[in-house]
Amino acid sequence: MERYNHKQIEKKWQDAWEEKGVFHASNDSEKPKFYPLVEFPYPSGHGLHVGHPRSYTALDIVARKRRLGGYNVLYPIGWDAFGLPTENYAIKHKIHPREVTKENIANFKRQLQSLGISFDWSREINTTDPNYYKWTQWIFIKLFEKGLAYKNKMPINWCNSCKVGLANEEVIQGKCERCGGEVVRKEKNQWMLKITEYADRLIDDLDTVNYIERVKIQQKNWIGRSYGMEIDFPVADTHLTVFTTRPDTIYGATYMVISPEHPIITEKASMIENLEEVMAYKEEAARKSEFERTEMSTEKTGVRIKGIPVINPLTKKEIPLFVSDYVLMTYGTGSIMAVPGHDTRDHEFAKAFDLPIVEVVSGGNVDEEAYTDIDSGTLVNSDIINGLDVKTAKEKISDYLESIGIGRKKVNYKLRDWVFSRQRYWGEPIPLVHCEKCGWVAIPESELPLTLPEVDSYEPTDDGESPLSKITDWVETTCPSCNGHAHRETDTMPQWAGSSWYFLRYADPSNNEQLASKEALDYWMPVDWYNGGMEHTTLHLLYSRFWHKVLYDVGAVSEVEPYSKRTSHGMILGENNEKMSKSRGNVVNPDDIVEEYGADTFRMYEMFIGDFEKSVPWSSQGIKGCRRFIERVWKLKDIIKAEDYYSKLVEVSVHKTIKKVTEDFETLKFNTAIAAMMSLVNEFYDAKGITKEDYKTLLILLNPVAPHVTEEIWSIMDFGGDLNEAKWPEHDESKLVEKTIEIPVQINGKVRGKIVVAADISKEDIIIMAKSDLIVKDMLDGKEIKKIIYVPGKILNIVV
Known part of the structure; x- marks a missing residue:
C-alpha cells in the first residue's frame, strides 16, 4: 500500500498549479466573477505564526469552492510594506529599510506558498514599489485638489519612542499601537485628511452593504454622529x-x-x-x-x-x-x-x-x-x-x-480628521512643494512617482522633523506654478496610505497609465467578500471606504462602496489560552507544522479548531487528529468497490454531506463542514466499501480544505484531468430522506443477525451484504448453501 507522503505531494502540486496558472484570474471571461479579499500582510521579520493564515485559509476554501462552481475567481495577495516597524528594525541593525522589506517579503511569500493558498501570484503588489505608490501619490493629489488634504497646526498624539505623530486610531490605551511606547500630546504642523466631510456617507452607506453587525456598530460608534x-x-x-x-x-x-x-x-x-x-x-x-x-x-x-x-x-x-x-x-x-x-x-x-x-x-x-x-x-x-x-x-x-x-x-461627530503625515523616511513622499508666492502646490502628474531619495541616515531627527529635511538637493526645487524657488514637503505618508486603495490595483496591477483601467474596475469591483480583523474596523476599513468614496466622486471608480461583504475572524491563541507573542513564549511557527504534518493537515486544523468568528487556543493533540483523518481518506483507495449497492447504502448521507458542506463553506462554518465529511468517511468504512463516484464526490468536497492530497488521490485514481477542473457536486433533495431498512438475517429459520440496507435493494445485492456480515459469515463458514429465500423488505433466510 502506497504511503501518504505530504512532503512529496504538496510541493509537486504547488509547482504544478503555478506553472499552469490554475489560479490566475482573467479580466476577460464569460464566467460570473467572484472577488474574495483578505487584508494583505505587513511583512515583519518574525514571519507568520499560525494565527495569521486563518483568514487566508478561510477565504481560500471559499475561492476554491467557487472555482469548482464555475466562477472566474480573483483571489489576490500583496504586501503592505511601508511603515515604522521595518524602519525601526533597519535602524537597529543598520541596514536599509528596502533590504529589510525585500527579505521579509521573501520569507512571507515562501511561507504562504507552502500552505497551498490559491492566491493569484501574477497580480502580486507591493506598496513600496514606485510603480504602485505613483498612484498612491496621484490619489493624494486628488484629495488635495478637492480641499480634503490640508496642513494644520494642532495638538497631536506624539510617540516619544517612534518620534512620530499618530492618528487617534493608532493609540491603544494611551500607548503607541506599533511600539507600545508612551504617547503624549504635542503641537505640530501636520497634513490632515478631511474624513469628517464624509462622516454622514460613511454611516448611511453601511445600510447598502452586507457587513456583520458588530462591524457596522463599531464604525457607527467611532464616527459618533x-x-x-x-x-x-x-x-x-x-x-x-x-x-x-x-x-x-x-x-x-x-x-x-x-x-x-x-x-x-x-x-x-x-x-x-x-x-x-x-x-x-x-x-x-x-x-x-x-x-x-x-x-x-x-x-x-x-x-x-x-x-x-x-x-x-x-x-x-x-x-x-x-x-x-x-x-x-x-x-x-x-x-x-x-x-x-x-x-x-x-x-x-x-x-x-x-x-x-x-x-x-x-x-x-x-x-x-x-x-x-x-x-x-x-x-x-x-x-x-x-x-x-x-x-x-x-x-x-x-x-x-x-x-x-x-x-x-x-x-456633531466624534470622528476627527485623519492625521496623515509622518516625520519619517520609510513612507510615500508627499507630492507637494511649498512656494512663498503660491503656497502649497502639487507636482505635475507627469513627474510621478516622486521617489524616495537615497540617504546616509534615515533615523528620526531630534527635533521631530523628517530625515528628508536634511537632504538639501532634494528639498530645494522649483514651483510648478510660477517657476519660483520652492521646497518639497519632507513629511511622508503613513502606512495606511498604500492600504487604503490596494484592492483596486489587483484588478489591473501592471497598468502604467491609470491606477487600474475602467474596464477592469467595472468588471471586478466591488470586492464580493472581504475578511479581516476587528482591530482594523476603525482604521483601515474606515480609511479605505473614505478613499474609495473620494475616488468615486472624482470619477475614478464606478462603485460607491468598495466591499459588498465584510466578515471577521477570531484569533488563534497559544496553548496557554493567551495571545501568541514571542514574549509569552507561546508562538507556534506554521513552518514546523507543515514540516511534520503537512500543509493539508495544517489548513484543516485551522478550520476545524472551532468557530471561525471566535478566538480559540491551539492544540497539539487536535492537529494530530486532523492528520489521522487525512490518512483515512488516503486509504479509502484500498476499499474501492464496483457494486452499486455500496453507493445506495450511503446515498442519503452523501447528499446530506454535499448540502451541508456547500452551505457551511459559504457561512464560515468550516468546523461543522469538516465534521460532516469525517462522519461520511466513517460511514464508508462501516460499509466496508466505497464506489469511485462517491470517492470523487468526497474528494471534491474536501479539496478546498485539503487541496494537495485530494489532487494526488484524483490523479492516482485516474479520475480524469485535474481535480481543480472538476465540477462542484449538487445534492438531490429527493435523496435527503432516509431510505434504508433493517433486515433480519436467518440461517435455517433462526435470526442470526441484522443488516441495514437500501429499501429497494435487490436480492443479489442483499445476499452479498449478508455474506459480508461478520456473524453471518462465521456461521456460514465451511457450510454449503442449499437455498436462499428473500421476502423484500421483510426477511432473508439462508438454508444450509
Whole structure:
C-alpha cells in the first residue's frame, strides 16, 4: 500500500498549479466573477505564526469552492510594506529599510506558498514599489485638489519612542499601537485628511452593504454622529458655546467645564485670578493622551477658574467654571454644560469637587449606581418643561432656545480628521512643494512617482522633523506654478496610505497609465467578500471606504462602496489560552507544522479548531487528529468497490454531506463542514466499501480544505484531468430522506443477525451484504448453501 507522503505531494502540486496558472484570474471571461479579499500582510521579520493564515485559509476554501462552481475567481495577495516597524528594525541593525522589506517579503511569500493558498501570484503588489505608490501619490493629489488634504497646526498624539505623530486610531490605551511606547500630546504642523466631510456617507452607506453587525456598530460608534443643540452660556463679556444631545437637562447644569486647550484661557487671561494654577494644569494635561484623559475609570482632576463668572441662561444663576482634561477640544466645542444628576463623568467630577447635583428627570437617580443615559421619564425642577416626557421636553426646549437666540440645532461627530503625515523616511513622499508666492502646490502628474531619495541616515531627527529635511538637493526645487524657488514637503505618508486603495490595483496591477483601467474596475469591483480583523474596523476599513468614496466622486471608480461583504475572524491563541507573542513564549511557527504534518493537515486544523468568528487556543493533540483523518481518506483507495449497492447504502448521507458542506463553506462554518465529511468517511468504512463516484464526490468536497492530497488521490485514481477542473457536486433533495431498512438475517429459520440496507435493494445485492456480515459469515463458514429465500423488505433466510 502506497504511503501518504505530504512532503512529496504538496510541493509537486504547488509547482504544478503555478506553472499552469490554475489560479490566475482573467479580466476577460464569460464566467460570473467572484472577488474574495483578505487584508494583505505587513511583512515583519518574525514571519507568520499560525494565527495569521486563518483568514487566508478561510477565504481560500471559499475561492476554491467557487472555482469548482464555475466562477472566474480573483483571489489576490500583496504586501503592505511601508511603515515604522521595518524602519525601526533597519535602524537597529543598520541596514536599509528596502533590504529589510525585500527579505521579509521573501520569507512571507515562501511561507504562504507552502500552505497551498490559491492566491493569484501574477497580480502580486507591493506598496513600496514606485510603480504602485505613483498612484498612491496621484490619489493624494486628488484629495488635495478637492480641499480634503490640508496642513494644520494642532495638538497631536506624539510617540516619544517612534518620534512620530499618530492618528487617534493608532493609540491603544494611551500607548503607541506599533511600539507600545508612551504617547503624549504635542503641537505640530501636520497634513490632515478631511474624513469628517464624509462622516454622514460613511454611516448611511453601511445600510447598502452586507457587513456583520458588530462591524457596522463599531464604525457607527467611532464616527459618533449625534443630534443635539449648540447653546450659548454668558461668560463675562462674551459667551461659551456648548454642544449637548440633552438640551432638556439644561436646568440641571450646575457648573461648566472647558478643555485645557480652550482659547478663552488665553483670551481672558487678564481676568483669571489664578492664572498660574490654570496654566500649570494645562501643561500637565498636555502630557496625557486622549485615551488617558477620557478613560472612565480615571480619577477626575481639574482647576476652578476664578474671576470669570458664568451664567446658566435659563436659571439665570451664576455657576462655577472649571478646566478639566476629561473635556477635549477636538470634540464638540471644547466646553460642556455639566449635568451631574444625569451624566457619569459630571457626577464623578461634582462629587470630587463638592458641587451641586440637581435632579431634572424623575427616575434619574443620583446615587452611585444609576444616574446616566436617562432616555425616559418626566422632567422636574425644569420650569417651562416640567411634567413633560423626555421626547416632548427636548422638542419644546429646543424650539424655545432657538426662539430667544441662544440655541441652534446641530449635528456633531466624534470622528476627527485623519492625521496623515509622518516625520519619517520609510513612507510615500508627499507630492507637494511649498512656494512663498503660491503656497502649497502639487507636482505635475507627469513627474510621478516622486521617489524616495537615497540617504546616509534615515533615523528620526531630534527635533521631530523628517530625515528628508536634511537632504538639501532634494528639498530645494522649483514651483510648478510660477517657476519660483520652492521646497518639497519632507513629511511622508503613513502606512495606511498604500492600504487604503490596494484592492483596486489587483484588478489591473501592471497598468502604467491609470491606477487600474475602467474596464477592469467595472468588471471586478466591488470586492464580493472581504475578511479581516476587528482591530482594523476603525482604521483601515474606515480609511479605505473614505478613499474609495473620494475616488468615486472624482470619477475614478464606478462603485460607491468598495466591499459588498465584510466578515471577521477570531484569533488563534497559544496553548496557554493567551495571545501568541514571542514574549509569552507561546508562538507556534506554521513552518514546523507543515514540516511534520503537512500543509493539508495544517489548513484543516485551522478550520476545524472551532468557530471561525471566535478566538480559540491551539492544540497539539487536535492537529494530530486532523492528520489521522487525512490518512483515512488516503486509504479509502484500498476499499474501492464496483457494486452499486455500496453507493445506495450511503446515498442519503452523501447528499446530506454535499448540502451541508456547500452551505457551511459559504457561512464560515468550516468546523461543522469538516465534521460532516469525517462522519461520511466513517460511514464508508462501516460499509466496508466505497464506489469511485462517491470517492470523487468526497474528494471534491474536501479539496478546498485539503487541496494537495485530494489532487494526488484524483490523479492516482485516474479520475480524469485535474481535480481543480472538476465540477462542484449538487445534492438531490429527493435523496435527503432516509431510505434504508433493517433486515433480519436467518440461517435455517433462526435470526442470526441484522443488516441495514437500501429499501429497494435487490436480492443479489442483499445476499452479498449478508455474506459480508461478520456473524453471518462465521456461521456460514465451511457450510454449503442449499437455498436462499428473500421476502423484500421483510426477511432473508439462508438454508444450509
